[in-house]
Amino acid sequence: MTDRFQVVPAAYVLLRRQTPTGAEVLLSLRRGTGYMDGHWAHAAAGHVEADESVHAAAVREAREELGITISEADLEPLCAMHRTHGNGRPIDERVDFFFSCRTWSGVPSLMEADKAAELAWFPLDALPEPVVPHERAVLEAIRTGTLAPIMTFGFEGTET
Template sequence: MIVTDRFRLVPAAYVLLLRDGPQGTEVLLQLRAGTGFMDGFWASAAAGHVEDGESVHRAAVREAAEELGVVIDPADLEPLTAMHRTQATGLPVDERVDFFFTCRRWSGEPRAAEHDRSEGVEWFPLAALPDPVVPHERQVLAWLAGDAPVPAVAAFGFDADGARPRLDR
């Protein structure tokens, strides 16, 4: 039996490439362009939907190869946080679960490999991020830069009581 009336989430994998720089830990970000979502914002240099039949780890490795031209061993992916988020539109496509990984080891020189979807990549100190950054990603990067532990599971876009904001407000 196929169930079609249950709540659905779109899973995505994010890879935050990190390195040590002169001003502390740096993260590689990509300037979004031509995607139709948050174009003109800085974002994780490698991120995308988990495709049918692949694990989130495989998706992370695939996205890093497709978007940055780098090869990552899945063993080098460090789980950072899982974020349940909503755009509060009520549309299934806007209900997400994002899996964030950090990575400090890869093969190849990171570059913007999808020129029709990016205006380039650049390294930034975690303490001095550019503006604007995609809001839910900025939150994860702020946690990563802070002194407190990054939450293992987080929510974004929900009311203080954990409910999705009502659409009629």
């Protein structure tokens, strides 16, 4: 009998706002994490903890990383992404849950300056470089109107 496939769940919150020039998303520049440092990423994201729902994880990550309060009711599901690094290590086998949020209390601020160097708003058609690749795939799909409810990333021939 083979070992069961294990995955690490994570929650991503994409803060969105409308400006006179169009829609913008909030990204942070990663640093000091050991993973994709120097890349732009969703400003609030992280692992789902034991006995925590993905919705509760999204709310917690927004509070911990941005100092804002969001409600589970304000989370709009975007997609789930099954991704792999292809090395068989359980830590690199992921299921990511992406949410959009347009309503929150407080001013988004860098609460974990040791993990993020900068926080900035960007139009979807003018994203900075580089963006964490699997997160860019979601952002590009939003921009082009091709976002699927379930995406895959890292599996041979399946970056959809």
